[in-house]
Amino acid sequence: MELVLTAEQEDLRATVRKFLRAESPMNKVRAVVDGETDFDRALWRRLAGELGLVALAIPEQYDGVGAGQVERSIVLEEMGRALLPAPYLSTVLAADTLLALDDESARAQLLPAIAAGESLATVAIAEDTSRWAATDTRTIATPDPDGWHLTGSKNLVLDGLTADLLIVLANSPEGPAFFVVTGDAPGLTRAPLVGLDPTRRFARLDLNETPAVHLTASDPVAALEKIADLATLALAAESVGVLQQTLTMAVDYAKVRVQFGRYIGSYQSVKNLCVDSYVDYELAYSVLRGAAWSADHDPAEFPRAVAHARVTALPAAFQAAMRNVQVHGGIGYTWEHDAHLYYKRAKSNELLLGSGISARLALADRLGI
Amino acid sequence: MVDQNDFRTRARAWLTANVPAQDSDDLGVAKRFQAAMHEAGFAGITWPAAYGGQGLGESAQLAFNDVAKDFDLPVRPFIIGIGMCGPTLVDLGTDEQKSRYLPPMLSGEEIWCQLFSEPGAGSDVASLQTRAVPDGDEWVLDGQKVWTTNAQLADYGAVLARTNPDVPKHQGLTMFVVDMRAPGVDVRPLRDMTGRAPFNEVFFENARLSADSVIGTVGGGWAAAVTMLGHERVFIGTTAARRSDPFAFDVLAADARANNLLGEANVRAELADLYARQRALQLFNTRLRQEANAGKPPGARGSVAKLVGALNSAFAIEVAGTVGGPGVVAAAADDSHAVDRALMINGQPAAAIAGGTNEIQRNIIGERVLGLAKEPSVDRDVPFRELKVGTQRAE
Numbered sequence: 043m044e045l046v047l048t049a050e051q052e053d054l055r056a057t058v059r060k061f062l063r064a065e066s067p068m069n070k071v072r073a074v075v076d077g078e079t080d081f082d083r084a085l086w087r088r089l090a091g092e093l094g095l096v097a098l099a100i101p102e103q104y105d106g107v108g109a110g111q112v113e114r115s116i117v118l119e120e121m122g123r124a125l126l127p128a129p130y131l132s133t134v135l136a137a138d139t140l141l142a143l144d145d146e147s148a149r150a151q152l153l154p155a156i157a158a159g160e161s162l163a164t165v166a167i168a169e170d171t172s173r174w175a176a177t178d179t180r181t182i183a184t185p186d187p188d189g190w191h192l193t194g195s196k197n198l199v200l201d202g203l204t205a206d207l208l209i210v211l212a213n214s215p216e217g218p219a220f221f222v223v224t225g226d227a228p229g230l231t232r233a234p235l236v237g238l239d240p241t242r243r244f245a246r247l248d249l250n251e252t253p254a255v256h257l258t259a260s261d262p263v264a265a266l267e268k269i270a271d272l273a274t275l276a277l278a279a280e281s282v283g284v285l286q287q288t289l290t291m292a293v294d295y296a297k298v299r300v301q302f303g304r305y306i307g308s309y310q311s312v313k314n315l316c317v318d319s320y321v322d323y324e325l326a327y328s329v330l331r332g333a334a335w336s337a338d339h340d341p342a343e344f345p346r347a348v349a350h351a352r353v354t355a356l357p358a359a360f361q362a363a364m365r366n367v368q369v370h371g372g373i374g375y376t377w378e379h380d381a382h383l384y385y386k387r388a389k390s391n392e393l394l395l396g397s398g399i400s401a402r403l404a405l406a407d408r409l410g411i
Numbered sequence: 412m413v414d415q416n417d418f419r420t421r422a423r424a425w426l427t428a429n430v431p432a433q434d435s436d437d438l439g440v441a442k443r444f445q446a447a448m449h450e451a452g453f454a455g456i457t458w459p460a461a462y463g464g465q466g467l468g469e470s471a472q473l474a475f476n477d478v479a480k481d482f483d484l485p486v487r488p489f490i491i492g493i494g495m496c497g498p499t500l501v502d503l504g505t506d507e508q509k510s511r512y513l514p515p516m517l518s519g520e521e522i523w524c525q526l527f528s529e530p531g532a533g534s535d536v537a538s539l540q541t542r543a544v545p546d547g548d549e550w551v552l553d554g555q556k557v558w559t560t561n562a563q564l565a566d567y568g569a570v571l572a573r574t575n576p577d578v579p580k581h582q583g584l585t586m587f588v589v590d591m592r593a594p595g596v597d598v599r600p601l602r603d604m605t606g607r608a609p610f611n612e613v614f615f616e617n618a619r620l621s622a623d624s625v626i627g628t629v630g631g632g633w634a635a636a637v638t639m640l641g642h643e644r645v646f647i648g649t650t651a652a653r654r655s656d657p658f659a660f661d662v663l664a665a666d667a668r669a670n671n672l673l674g675e676a677n678v679r680a681e682l683a684d685l686y687a688r689q690r691a692l693q694l695f696n697t698r699l700r701q702e703a704n705a706g707k708p709p710g711a712r713g714s715v716a717k718l719v720g721a722l723n724s725a726f727a728i729e730v731a732g733t734v735g736g737p738g739v740v741a742a743a744a745d746d747s748h749a750v751d752r753a754l755m756i757n758g759q760p761a762a763a764i765a766g767g768t769n770e771i772q773r774n775i776i777g778e779r780v781l782g783l784a785k786e787p788s789v790d791r792d793v794p795f796r797e798l799k800v801g802t803q804r805a806e
Contacts, residue, residue: 307783
């Protein structure tokens with residue numbers, strides 16, 4: 043297992059970090075938070091076109107870069123660090139879904155435009171529960187003479203309002219199956235949700251006899267599990283980025299803020315808040331590296347490694363974000379300060395796929411206990 | 412340059428053939444094993460060949476440690492000497508000291524201990540009060556040391572003593588070699604909270620030190636101590652794993668299964684949490700080792716592993732209580748698993764104290780890794796004579 047990045051992988055990190063620092067500074071994030079725009083389309087085009095970040099983990103035969111989850115986790119760490127408000131996570135998870143299924147013609151038709159950033163896509167899986175599980179799916183897929191139609195509702199759909207393509211999980215007469223629905227399909231209603239995290243856009247979808255294209259798959263339930271695991275890995279990567287940034291903010295502030303004639307970082311009670319975040323960062327980073335490596339090189343270990351990453355990185359990011367507010371004190375509680383944006387992203391990520399107890403029980407399942 | 416894979420293969424083959432199947436505290440077994448290991452070329456791997464070492468690089472030592480963690484080596488009597496005192500002599504000793512002390516240390520003929528901590532000087536070792544006073548060419552040593560591992564077996568010790576009380580505390584210290592069998596040296600076993608006595612108290616009363624017993628320079632004891640503690644940190648980091656740890660996830664999960672508790676969600680969640688913490692530490696240690704192999708030493712980040720190990724074992728007590736059934740409270744005397752577990756529970760506080768308390772580890776991480784400001788020091792520039800030390804009565 044390689045837990046230390048190669049020079050090329052570190053270069054990728056440096057490139058993405060530099061790009062996001064220059065092109066997506068906090069005032070641009072704020073424009074999304076304030077509702078002035080849903081995301082910066084010019085930035086998206088450069089991120090996808092110039093940097094090839096959407097194409098990163100898509101195979102070359104579909105105009106992708108052909109890199110792996112290790113590389114993509116680096117990109118997602120940096121995006122979490124910058125709180126980039128762009129439909130990246132949703133679009134790459136849709137690409138993962140197409141790759142996890144077996145529909146070669148859909149892949150050939152859809153992936154090149156997704157890789158190029160020209161087609162925004164997302165996955166619509168969760169319904170009344172936040173679990174990504176076939177057993178929680180109530181949406182019905184009906185085969186009609188003129189093709190499939192879907193009826194039901196989907197919840198917590200990432201970037202569901204802006205996606206051109208929606209990959210929807212539904213129950214067909216043969217069991218759970220995936221379908222492609224276009225954003226402008228008849229009978230599709232998309233309603234924005236008010237999120238805990240104002241840098242993310244969630245939607246609810248109502249499907250009423252909505253025409254859809256079936257995606258062939260030999261084992262849709264196994265594919266769903268894989269997709270959920272890749273979503274978990276992505277959230278863990280973002281969370282490590284959030285953790286690192288909140289740690290940096292807290293430490294930097296503790297070095298310049300003076301109270302009672304001393305830098306506040308010299309007080310053990312404040313120092314220890316920073317140290318606890320640092321320790322959590324070292325552990326979460328190590329676990330993330332292990333999980334991303336196993337995604338690319340050890341598929342038998344990956345389900346356990348990623349369940350571990352969820353238990354470790356997601357709550358740790360929230361704890362660090364909370365400590366960051368605390369180290370800053372009053373100023374950290376203001377709307378103007380960025381600390382709350384990280385706090386909200388961390389909590390939203392932590393709960394997106396279910397509660398903390400469900401995360402631990404999912405790990406227990408995979409440990410065979 | 413030795414072929415790394417070849418070295419690993421040889422080490423594994425030798426350990427497989429020579430590590431005794433039964434763990435034992437027998438000194439004869441340990442001495443014979445250490446002598447054979449030295450003979451085979453696996454003791455003093457990074458030490459100079461001129462003093463009985465192998466003259467190989469750090470990566471060979473790391474490779475050996477990696478292989479050795481799958482075995483229980485009967486080397487406990489030698490770990491302080493070979494892990495700490497020896498490397499310090501390699502760094503700071505005279506040629507005469509190195510020739511005299513290093514070869515018999517490596518072959519297991521002579522056992523060493525380290526004498527720093529005192530009743531009044533724990534985390535703040537530099538405030539120690541044991542004094543060495545010049546007398547002709549020699550020195551006279553008086554004072555009390557505590558928590559001395561292996562002193563009851565030791566032939567020699569590395570002792571830190573105050574040689575000048577008129578300068579600030581860090582400046583007036585000197586490190587010496589002390590003959591543990593000499594008159595005026597009294598070793599008494601110290602029972603810890605588990606009831607066992609793995610440590611000692613050592614009393615010095617007019618013990619004589621020869622002129623050539625100074626390690627490093629007179630007044631340079633603090634630098635020598637820092638050198639030695641640096642070796643300790645590396646050493647603790649490389650010898651932590653025991654195979655049959657009653658707090659390991661696999662063991663506690665088996666306890667839960669044996670007690671029919673795996674149907675309960677809270678039990679499963681707690682065990683998963685334990686796995687997550689223990690596995691995260693393993694991955695962190697693997698990462699540090701891979702970074703070290705790539706030329707980036709861990710430095711003060713080693714304190715993260717020490718701290719997390721202590722926090723994990725504190726959490727494991729809770730899990731042991733959850734999964735252990737009534738046997739946690741009391742079990743038959745011949746239930747060795749329950750006895751081991753009770754010892755781990757009753758001895759757990761050591762993890763958060765020995766080798767630097769959790770609080771000191773956090774200070775090290777905060778100041779040396781994160782670069783946060785130190786607490787203002789009230790004693791750094793004050794002559795030692797004027798300081799309060801240890802436990803004082805309120806005035």
